[in-house]
Amino acid sequence: MPRPTKQSPERGDARTRLLEAARDVIRQKGFAATSVDDLCQSAGVTKGAFFHHFKTKDALGVAAANYWAETTSALFAGAPYHKPDDPLDRVLAYLDFRKGIIGGETFEYTCLVGTMTQEVHDSAPAIRDACAASIFGHAATLEADIEAARAQRGIDAEWTAESLARHTQAVLQGGFILAKATGDSDLARESVDHLIRYVRGLFGLDVEPQTSTTREN
Amino acid sequence: MPRPTKQSPERGDARTRLLEAARDVIRQKGFAATSVDDLCQSAGVTKGAFFHHFKTKDALGVAAANYWAETTSALFAGAPYHKPDDPLDRVLAYLDFRKGIIGGETFEYTCLVGTMTQEVHDSAPAIRDACAASIFGHAATLEADIEAARAQRGIDAEWTAESLARHTQAVLQGGFILAKATGDSDLARESVDHLIRYVRGLFGLDVEPQTSTTREN
DNA sequence: TACTACATACCGACCGACCGGTATGTATGT
DNA sequence: ACATACATACCGGTCGGTCGGTATGTAGTA
DSSP states (O other), rough: OOOEEEEEEEETOOOHHHHHHHHHHHHHOOTTTHHHHHHHHHHHHHHHHHHHSSSSSSHHHHHHHHHHHHHHHHHHHHHHGGGGSSSHHHHHHHHHHHHHHOOOSSHHHHHHHHHHHHHTTTTTTHHHHHHHHHHHHHHHHHHHHHHHHHHHHHOOOSHHHHHHHHHHHHHHHHHHHHHHHHTTTTHHHHHHHHHHHHHHHHHHOSOOBBSOOOHHH | OOSSSSEEEESTHHHHHHHHHHHHHHHHHHHOOHHHHHHHHHHOOHHHHHHHHHHHHHHHHHEEEEEHEEEEHHHTSSSSGGGSEEEEEEEEHHHHHHTTTOOHHHHHSOHOOOOHHHHHHHTHHHHHHHHHHHHHHHHHHHHHHHHHHHTOOOOOOOOOHHHHHHHHHHHHHHHHHHHHHTTTTTTHHHHHHHHHHHHHHHTTTTTOBSSEEEEOO
């Protein structure tokens, strides 16, 4: 009987290791293409451990989305872009921060919940809702700074802070898709650059069009 | 032997019907979650017909991406946004056209190749490349108008036409993700509105920030 | 301290359903 | 007659999920 007396290393954290494996493997292969065995192997646990912690594969999907929401919330909450006193500077620092963390391998910088949303939006409402909560919850953390910047500068905008916050997430998600299409993270950063230029323009910073011959036209 | 003498309706177009089924079903369920049997049932053909026309499921994925590229090329080539004499008007008319065709059910307006890219970018290079060719091939059709608009207006830009064309696709793809997250196509249109505002700003059209008290500041 | 009772965490063999793909046969047009 | 375009049956393998069992830790009791 091949019962290994040597128990698994770090007993008790199988759940976390599965969630971390899900975070990385699903970003590489997608949710449907990732098997439970894939996750167990990547996490170094057995199938029994998997179904001890998660009732179904879908339940793991929900848990992975929630884990993503928690960990990214902590990451952004502790990021330095909150430092500036000027709210607009905070918004621009946020965008710069987002741009800065794009790089390396695709599975390292792309968004788990964006990936899962795309796949399961029509077939697994529970996962989709958990993903949506993560995306829009994060967007909501931008809203206050955007609105404060708008009010402070007296911008009489046709757009709302809520809408612009959502748009930033759309641009990021779209940039990730282009990056995946070519395997080049530059394409994601490129779209963030356009987004930064857009936001600066909305707030009247120096992005007015310049003619090559004259600045008046 | 339950061999139905009644042959399938419209013999000879099984391939096209499979491609159309793939276009719609994959947009709903994703590529990996769509089985060959799903496609056959949706197309009203048998598994034999499927493997007669496509060597593997992946080969269908490539063919579906190419079919998507062909049909959308035809759609955009025949669209009315090419009419204006002014190249910038054509660009803005394109964006308006894109906005106008967003609506209804998710699987009716979202992008097949964007969806597939997200899923298979790391595991099926052939499909990914076919998707990338569709996305960037379409972006390239915008490049001429954008560059013409830039040259005509003498804009001394920090961005390239190629980059802006790619960004339009990123915004659309990202908008689709947000729309899928909530089931509401308004979110996709909302991001296109931001994109339109951005492009207008790049070309000096009336989107300068307005303070609520005065237009000078 | 020693023993019991019990919950939690985990193991891995196993199951039935389903998957992509194949083998083989047949209807139809030329 | 022959090639093309299908249909049907089926295979080997993989999938998500189940289940009986076993370590391990903890609380209670005496």
